[in-house]
Amino acid sequence: MIPLLHDFTDVPVLVFGGGRVGARKARRFAREADVTVVSPEFADEPFAPDEADDAESTAGNVDFVRAEPDSDAVAEWIDRLEPALVVAATDDETVNEAAVETARERGILVNRADRAGERDPGSVVVPATVRDEQVVVSISTGATAPALSKHLRRELEDTLEGASEMATVLAAVRTELKRRGVPANRRRTIVSDVVSDSATWTALRTGNSNTSQVIEDVLDDERSRGGDPR
Ligand SMILES: C[C@@]1(CC(=O)O)c2cc3[nH]c(cc4nc(cc5[nH]c(cc(n2)[C@H]1CCC(=O)O)[C@@](C)(CC(=O)O)[C@@H]5CCC(=O)O)C(CC(=O)O)=C4CCC(=O)O)c(CCC(=O)O)c3CC(=O)O
């Protein structure tokens, strides 16, 4: 399986099953997508933040539909909503199977929650995710050991502290250096020096420097080396 980042902004995502798992997936996709959850009953407070995935939680963008579709009705829901992704998260294997089959026939992405191990071609797995704003790390065990994905996600949470600020700094620095016409090799050296500088990480993490100060320092430093033609 190959990891990709997929933009779901304002596209329909259809989740079958409103238990703990369906709610978790719905919450995650509702960051961007218009999510519909179809289920005869719903987990209590499906949109309360949970410790599994705090940063992923959201309250909006979800329609709850109380229904218990059989296999035919599952296909009808998919045809009616034309989702970009179907999530099969019921506790009924036949219903999940129907959702997978129909999605596959229609060429729609499908995530099946009740299966580990070998997947059907074209299926997608939901990885564990650590997010610091624009910085995202996803962990998967190739659909074999989700508890390990969760464990590693927790370990990586500390590593990512300050990553969003660092990304902001590097993006601004590389844009400005490009504008100044600094050659690619030199830009690469500067960017890689900044990202591996532990003092900069500490300053960003502790709030001792804000991103604009760091950006200014890096660019001033380069200018004083004669890197700026102005
Ligand atoms: C294949 C996959 C399909 C998919 O859903 O995409 C799948 C399948 C299954 N999970 C099961 C169980 C558990 N899943 C979790 C947790 C998570 N599961 C997630 C993803 C995936 N789970 C995909 C593979 C990802 C990969 O490649 O690693 C995460 C990462 C993302 C998310 O779901 O949001 C999220 C952690 C989020 C986080 O915390 O960061 C826990 C831990 C817990 O709940 O504490 C348990 C209990 C412990 C255990 O059993 O391991 C079962 C057995 C059900 C049963 O026995 O009845 C199946 C089905 C089966 O095994 O047949």
Ligand SMILES: NC(=O)C1=CN([C@@H]2O[C@H](COP(=O)(O)OP(=O)(O)OC[C@H]3O[C@@H](n4cnc5c(N)ncnc54)[C@H](O)[C@@H]3O)[C@@H](O)[C@H]2O)C=CC1
């Ligand atoms: N991928 C993952 O991370 C995990 C997957 N699982 C698997 O996912 C499945 C769901 O797990 P939970 O949410 O914990 O189970 P759950 O039993 O809490 O929720 C299942 C939901 O599906 C609904 N449902 C039943 N028939 C339906 C139908 N015809 N159409 C729509 N909804 C229907 C039920 O009303 C219930 O709300 C389990 O069968 C389990 O095998 C379990 C744990 C983690």
